[in-house]
Amino acid sequence: MGRKPTPSCGCSPTNAERQDPAEITATDVLLEQKRTLEQLNAWFELALNNMVRGLSMFDSEQRLIVCNRSYRQIYELPEELTQPGTHLRDIVQYHLRQTTGRDCTLDEARFSDWLSTHLAKLAQGQSFTQVQNLRSGRTLLVTYQPLADGGWVDIQEDVTEKRRAEEKIEWLAHHDALTGVANRFYFRETFEHALKGLGKGCTLALHWLDLDEFKEVNDTYGHPIGDALLKAVAQRLRSCIRRTDFLARLGGDEFAIIQSGAGRSEQCERLAKRVLAAVGRPYNILGNVITVSASLGVVRAPVHGRTPDELLKNADVALYNVKSAGRRGFELYNRDSNRQIMAQRRLELDIHSALSRDQFQLHYQPILSLHSHNVVSCEALLRWAHPHDGLIAPTDFLPVAEKTGAIVDIGRWVLHQACRDATHWASELSVTVNLSLLQFESGDLASVVEGALSAAGLPSNRLELEISEGLLCRDKGRLCDMLHELRELGVGITLDDFGQSTGSLSSLRSFPFDKVKIDRALVRAHPAGNGDNAAMVRAVASLADDLGIGTVAEGVETIDELNTVTRAGCKRAQGFYIGRPVPAAELGAVLMECAQRHTCAA
Numbered sequence: 001m002g003r004k005p006t007p008s009c010g011c012s013p014t015n016a017e018r019q020d021p022a023e024i025t026a027t028d029v030l031l032e033q034k035r036t037l038e039q040l041n042a043w044f045e046l047a048l049n050n051m052v053r054g055l056s057m058f059d060s061e062q063r064l065i066v067c068n069r070s071y072r073q074i075y076e077l078p079e080e081l082t083q084p085g086t087h088l089r090d091i092v093q094y095h096l097r098q099t100t101g102r103d104c105t106l107d108e109a110r111f112s113d114w115l116s117t118h119l120a121k122l123a124q125g126q127s128f129t130q131v132q133n134l135r136s137g138r139t140l141l142v143t144y145q146p147l148a149d150g151g152w153v154d155i156q157e158d159v160t161e162k163r164r165a166e167e168k169i170e171w172l173a174h175h176d177a178l179t180g181v182a183n184r185f186y187f188r189e190t191f192e193h194a195l196k197g198l199g200k201g202c203t204l205a206l207h208w209l210d211l212d213e214f215k216e217v218n219d220t221y222g223h224p225i226g227d228a229l230l231k232a233v234a235q236r237l238r239s240c241i242r243r244t245d246f247l248a249r250l251g252g253d254e255f256a257i258i259q260s261g262a263g264r265s266e267q268c269e270r271l272a273k274r275v276l277a278a279v280g281r282p283y284n285i286l287g288n289v290i291t292v293s294a295s296l297g298v299v300r301a302p303v304h305g306r307t308p309d310e311l312l313k314n315a316d317v318a319l320y321n322v323k324s325a326g327r328r329g330f331e332l333y334n335r336d337s338n339r340q341i342m343a344q345r346r347l348e349l350d351i352h353s354a355l356s357r358d359q360f361q362l363h364y365q366p367i368l369s370l371h372s373h374n375v376v377s378c379e380a381l382l383r384w385a386h387p388h389d390g391l392i393a394p395t396d397f398l399p400v401a402e403k404t405g406a407i408v409d410i411g412r413w414v415l416h417q418a419c420r421d422a423t424h425w426a427s428e429l430s431v432t433v434n435l436s437l438l439q440f441e442s443g444d445l446a447s448v449v450e451g452a453l454s455a456a457g458l459p460s461n462r463l464e465l466e467i468s469e470g471l472l473c474r475d476k477g478r479l480c481d482m483l484h485e486l487r488e489l490g491v492g493i494t495l496d497d498f499g500q501s502t503g504s505l506s507s508l509r510s511f512p513f514d515k516v517k518i519d520r521a522l523v524r525a526h527p528a529g530n531g532d533n534a535a536m537v538r539a540v541a542s543l544a545d546d547l548g549i550g551t552v553a554e555g556v557e558t559i560d561e562l563n564t565v566t567r568a569g570c571k572r573a574q575g576f577y578i579g580r581p582v583p584a585a586e587l588g589a590v591l592m593e594c595a596q597r598h599t600c601a602a
Contacts, residue, residue, distance in 0.1 A: 060150030187248035205262035419456035460490030520555025
């Protein structure tokens with residue numbers, strides 16, 4: 001009767017019901033902390049293994065504490081070598097064997113030296129970096145961060161692509177992107193360094209090379225073909241030089257070769273001849289067979305100069321001599337020729353100012369009709385009254401004017417002045433003016449001609465324009481269009497120097513010529529009319545007559561030559577026998593004398 005009553009459900013109390021409330025709270029906290037720590041460890045491992053950079057941590061005994069997936073992949077380590085406690089020596093030994101492909105043993109002495117240096121840097125307490133070039137071709141930038149207990153953390157960054165980009169930028173800064181050889185900047189740097197390094201008795205040579213008529217290749221085939229040709233030329237130049245020589249493209253079609261150890265002129269000449277032979281062989285560029293030649297100016301240091309500027313100037317002088325002599329060759333600099341070049345350069349400078357200083361004059365030479373025996377036209381011939389050199393002949397300065405481009409402005413002045421002068425002549429007299437290649441290439445020739453006629457008030461049928469036969473090898477379609485455009489203005493078109501080159505006959509049908517001038521070489525070869533040249537003059541005159549084209553015999557200097565071209569069927573004649581070129585002020589007297597002489601002869 002004295003016992004306590006049991007619960008009506010018949011169940012005994014559980015352990016949880018018997019625990020103290022304080023104990024229940026502590027257990028929950030520990031479980032929560034464990035779960036939190038596990039979550040943090042999972043997050044840490046996730047972050048660690050998703051790093052792009054490799055990471056590893058070593059203790060003071062050089063044993064691995066932890067590393068991430070990128071570290072294992074970079075060094076291609078197996079799982080067992082990425083476990084905590086793995087010694088650095090074992091990791092290095094494995095990586096060495098994997099990369100060499102041989103079962104080689106770690107060089108303990110070298111590893112010990114590296115480790116001692118490594119630990120000494122860590123002992124300084126500051127982070128530092130090293131570059132590792134792996135045998136696989138990859139480049140790593142490794143940053144080491146020391147730990148307080150003597151260990152360290154290292155981070156491996158793969159900088160392979162970055163280094164390649166930097167190397168590419170560095171390469172482009174020193175090389176020509178088209179041909180792959182050194183550029184002008186690198187050439188100058190190398191040339192200056194080579195000259196400073198010349199010891200007593202040491203020499204070098206500079207070959208300054210320029211392709212002949214490269215512009216014509218671009219104009220004819222287009223710039224892609226021209227670029228391909230430059231690449232091919234650079235490859236051939238590489239094959240001509242030694243490893244100790246230096247090749248650069250200076251821009252356009254200019255190249256330079258620094259020839260080391262060129263103690264004798266013969267060595268320079270041998271290389272120059274190899275270069276000329278190599279460059280001069282035909283090229284097959286995208287199905288086009290192209291042939292170019294080269295011109296070289298060669299100087300030796302210190303014989304021809306000690307500074308880069310002096311040597312470059314003298315090389316340019318030698319190159320200029322080659323080009324002036326007809327190109328396709330080389331010249332070793334000669335100090336005596338420098339005076340001639342300086343005089344030529346002075347002429348080039350003077351010609352630019354000659355027009356503005358009214359130094360040019362026009363002389364006129366009569367052209368005789370062999371039918372009426374009257375002067376029917378006068379050819380305008382340019383003269384230069386140089387203030388120091390006197391009257392300079394066209395053959396001495398016109399090539400310079402062509403080269404410098406001054407001929408375009410000079411030619412414009414000639415057209416205007418000749419039209420003005422012709423307005424003072426008898427109305428039956430026309431004026432003949434020569435045109436240059438550059439005037440055609442300027443693109444505004446027709447408007448210049450029209451402007452000259454309009455400004456002078458000269459009827460267009462009193463102007464005749466002469467073009468050289470050499471122009472016909474240019475862009476025939478464009479030239480033909482321009483000649484038709486000039487013909488539409490009403491001016492006459494004459495082909496000059498006919499018979500100097502092949503293809504002359506076909507050009508008579510291809511272009512709208514009113515007259516042809518038979519070259520003086522055919523007219524003057526056999527003045528008595530005996531020989532093949534007289535027959536050629538007759539053939540040309542007959543063909544031109546069949547085509548409705550007039551003929552002018554050029555260079556007639558004797559009565560026999562005049563009779564020859566007359567019998568051959570030429571329509572007109574010009575030369576010293578007809579009348580010499582004179583200034584406009586003296587032309588009236590010459591025309592009167594000419595009329596009296598040829599009227600009596602008729």
